[in-house]
Amino acid sequence: MRIFDPNRVIIDDSVPASLRDSPEYLSRRRAIERSLQVPDRFDRTCTHETGHVIYFRRAGFTTFEYLGPKIFHDGRQFRYWVAYVSPSQLNGNILYTEELLLGLARGAAAGGVFLEVLLGCSAIDNGSGDDLMSFGMHCGRAQVQWRRPLSVQQRWIRARKEVKLDLENHVITPDEIDRTKAEVISKCFSMTDSG
Numbered sequence: 118m119r120i121f122d123p124n125r126v127i128i129d130d131s132v133p134a135s136l137r138d139s140p141e142y143l144s145r146r147r148a149i150e151r152s153l154q155v156p157d158r159f160d161r162t163c164t165h166e167t168g169h170v171i172y173f174r175r176a177g178f179t180t181f182e183y184l185g186p187k188i189f190h191d192g193r194q195f196r197y198w199v200a201y202v203s204p205s206q207l208n209g210n211i212l213y214t215e216e217l218l219l220g221l222a223r224g225a226a227a228g229g230v231f232l233e234v235l236l237g238c239s240a241i242d243n244g245s246g247d248d249l250m251s252f253g254m255h256c257g258r259a260q261v262q263w264r265r266p267l268s269v270q271q272r273w274i275r276a277r278k279e280v281k282l283d284l285e286n287h288v289i290t291p292d293e294i295d296r297t298k299a300e301v302i303s304k305c306f307s308m309t310d311s312g
């Protein structure tokens with residue numbers, strides 16, 4: 118069995134050498150390192166992604182792209198994440214149904230709700246801003262397919278409530294959470310051999 122060692126985790130640093138003196142780069146790079154090394158922060162990252170995996174699976178997605186820590190410059194700003202999991206099937210063309218859209222809402226909302234319910238994080242601090250944005254993107258596409266406007270916010274609020282209730286009523290068992298979290302850790306974080 119592989120033992121997780123934060124100091125050996127490979128960080129995909131795609132920032133060109135010419136930008137690596139920048140204070141913004143250095144602070145983001147340090148934020149990644151702290152998220153790996155401080156156990157509470159690491160647990161938050163993994164718990165958040167675990168919520169996504171469990172609820173995207175429930176929505177019917179079976180294969181996932183698991184990404185480890187990455188930092189890059191998108192031409193305008195530095196961007197980074199510590200871990201990122203998303204269903205591979207979302208890359209293709211999707212025919213949206215109301216059921217699928219609600220499944221996607223729960224999958225996206227679950228990251229933040231898991232932090233709130235399981236770790237007592239505040240709703241503001243649950244890291245779900247990007248998740249709401251990516252759900253909004255699916256709503257935008259569904260709107261084009263359905264040729265009628267739809268409410269992102271309504272579905273998001275409903276999804277958050279449903280995931281919260283599931284956790285409170287132990288519909289998602291601690292065992293499923295632990296197993297999925299172990300999977301997230303082993304698939305997202307590659308380590309160097311030496312050390």
Ligand SMILES: [Zn+2]
Nearest residue numbers: 165228244248
């Ligand atoms: Zn997320």
